[in-house]
Amino acid sequence: MARMKFLCDADRCIECNACVTACKNEHEVPWGINRRRVVTINDGKPGERSISMACMHCADAPCAAVCPVNCFYTTADGVVLHSKDLCIGCGYCFYACPFGAPQYPKVGNFGSRGKMDKCTFCAGGPEADGSKEEYDKYGANRLAEGKLPLCAEMCSTKSLLAGDGEIIAQIYKERVMKRGYGSGAWGWKTAYRETIES
Amino acid sequence: MGSIGRFSRLAFGGWALLLLLVAAAPAPSSAQQVNPTASSVKEQQLLQELNRIQGRVSIPDQRSGVLEQPAGRDWREFRNVTLRWVGGIAILGVLAVLVIFYLSRGMVRLESGRSGRSIVRFTTFERFVHWMTATCFIILALSGLNITFGRPLLLPLIGFEAFSEWSQWAKYAHNYLSFPFTIGVVLIFLMWIAGNIPNKVDIDWIKRGGGLVGHDHPPAYRFNAGQKAIYWIVVIGGGLVAATGYELMFPFYVTGIEGMQTAQIVHSIVAVLFVAAMLAHIYIGTIGMEGAFEAMGSGTVDVNWAREHHTLWLEEEMARTRPNDAQPQPATAAE
Numbered sequence: 001m002a003r004m005k006f007l008c009d010a011d012r013c014i015e016c017n018a019c020v021t022a023c024k025n026e027h028e029v030p031w032g033i034n035r036r037r038v039v040t041i042n043d044g045k046p047g048e049r050s051i052s053m054a055c056m057h058c059a060d061a062p063c064a065a066v067c068p069v070n071c072f073y074t075t076a077d078g079v080v081l082h083s084k085d086l087c088i089g090c091g092y093c094f095y096a097c098p099f100g101a102p103q104y105p106k107v108g109n110f111g112s113r114g115k116m117d118k119c120t121f122c123a124g125g126p127e128a129d130g131s132k133e134e135y136d137k138y139g140a141n142r143l144a145e146g147k148l149p150l151c152a153e154m155c156s157t158k159s160l161l162a163g164d165g166e167i168i169a170q171i172y173k174e175r176v177m178k179r180g181y182g183s184g185a186w187g188w189k190t191a192y193r194e195t196i197e198s
Numbered sequence: 199m200g201s202i203g204r205f206s207r208l209a210f211g212g213w214a215l216l217l218l219l220v221a222a223a224p225a226p227s228s229a230q231q232v233n234p235t236a237s238s239v240k241e242q243q244l245l246q247e248l249n250r251i252q253g254r255v256s257i258p259d260q261r262s263g264v265l266e267q268p269a270g271r272d273w274r275e276f277r278n279v280t281l282r283w284v285g286g287i288a289i290l291g292v293l294a295v296l297v298i299f300y301l302s303r304g305m306v307r308l309e310s311g312r313s314g315r316s317i318v319r320f321t322t323f324e325r326f327v328h329w330m331t332a333t334c335f336i337i338l339a340l341s342g343l344n345i346t347f348g349r350p351l352l353l354p355l356i357g358f359e360a361f362s363e364w365s366q367w368a369k370y371a372h373n374y375l376s377f378p379f380t381i382g383v384v385l386i387f388l389m390w391i392a393g394n395i396p397n398k399v400d401i402d403w404i405k406r407g408g409g410l411v412g413h414d415h416p417p418a419y420r421f422n423a424g425q426k427a428i429y430w431i432v433v434i435g436g437g438l439v440a441a442t443g444y445e446l447m448f449p450f451y452v453t454g455i456e457g458m459q460t461a462q463i464v465h466s467i468v469a470v471l472f473v474a475a476m477l478a479h480i481y482i483g484t485i486g487m488e489g490a491f492e493a494m495g496s497g498t499v500d501v502n503w504a505r506e507h508h509t510l511w512l513e514e515e516m517a518r519t520r521p522n523d524a525q526p527q528p529a530t531a532a533e
Contacts, residue, residue, distance in 0.1 A: 037255050038256070049238055068344070070358070091449060100264050
């Protein structure tokens with residue numbers, strides 16, 4: 001079984017934010033919530049790099065470990081998903097997440113957190129694949145349709161790669177070999193405790 | 199004239215030599231293959247410098263500019279391991295001590311029996327504030343402990359749906375009841391501060407074991423050293439849990455994510471110690487001591503109870519009321 005991962009080739013990312021827009025549109029993510037974002041480091045300075053970041057679907061996910069109601073689960077593809085029926089919106093996954101992935105709709109009083117929302121690797125949630133309930137809560141389930149996450153699929157520079165971790169690591173390695181440089185697989189060491197030798 | 203010419207020639211020559219050196223220095227490397235990553239930002243280097251990577255985002259949520267922050271790993275260790283050990287040992291430890299104490303010492307009896315005369319110890323307002331704070335505290339404690347201990351202890355018993363439902367309501371209760379609790383702590387601080395400043399009598403009281411060990415009755419004013427300790431635990435502990443709690447309740451109003459991790463650590467550690475201390479307080483106010491509960495129940499205590507446990511306070515009260523109350527009240531109860 002494939003182990004799904006994201007990989008952002010920072011040397012290709014041009015900060016066009018199309019992945020962010022594609023994600024918002026595909027899943028009809030509400031205002032104020034961004035499952036994916038592009039962060040530019042050293043903006044405007046020599047050596048600046050942009051990295052598209054969302055939930056990395058960590059191995060031994062910290063969010064799942066700290067969740068007080070145990071609402072997370074990892075699919076056979078290694079995708080970390082959660083149940084919005086069980087989530088109580090306590091915010092603990094956000095304290096534990098190294099990538100700032102969990103997002104909370106501001107509902108109710110004192111800006112308190114609603115049920116958490118995050119990148120699903122376009123794999124929906126615990127509801128029946130492709131059902132209306134699943135779409136309303138988690139967005140599209142492209143994986144069930146045999147498609148990969150839209151953010152990576154439509155990335156114009158093919159900077160953002162999504163899919164079987166071994167395959168995307170191989171693609172990245174070949175790129176690095178051909179062009180002779182690569183700033184590494186951002187977040188991999190934190191998320192998967194491994195990195196791609198280049 | 200000649201010297202100026204010579205000097206300017208020397209200066210020009212010097213500059214020319216310097217320029218040549220500067221131009222010559224990077225020449226060998228420019229022949230190498232272009233490597234755009236040579237000067238680029240490096241993930242591991244950034245992480246080592248600050249333990250977080252931050253940049254700029256073009257979406258409105260500027261807080262999402264934090265790209266990576268592995269510090270959550272330490273917080274996870276605290277929440278899942280350290281806190282459970284500290285909380286478990288503190289709470290079960292105090293419970294064990296209380297059980298052992300109760301079995302060996304039993305209830306602290308009124309040695310001189312009841313006089314049948316009572317004296318006002320707490321006014322209606324004081325009791326209202328106490329019970330408002332206490333009720334909030336118990337619900338806050340249970341709903342808070344649920345966040346830390348519910349998943350391993352309660353969830354396997356009642357299942358995911360029921361546990362989630364209960365936890366959701368517990369979260370609402372925790373958030374809303376924080377307000378009356380905070381008001382209660384502030385009122386407690388204000389209305390009892392006068393009697394809770396530590397003084398010399400407390401040292402003697404502590405030295406004599408507060409009358410809990412043995413059958414001694416060291417003198418005390420309105421509040422003895424033990425009660426003063428409880429007072430300051432409530433004021434300082436309550437203040438800390440309130441401040442850190444609001445920080446967590448209003449995310450990003452005060453601090454960023456690292457501040458919230460710290461706030462959660464302070465909030466939870468103070469809270470479990472607070473719960474442990476309150477168990478002792480509840481014990482001594484109920485089954486631990488005869489005649490103690492009525493102080494907060496009806497608001498009055500037996501004069502003999504006051505004489506045994508708060509001699510100096512009773513003397514003060516007597517001195518205050520004597521001019522208007524010269525006649526000793528007849529004993530109404532039996533004997």
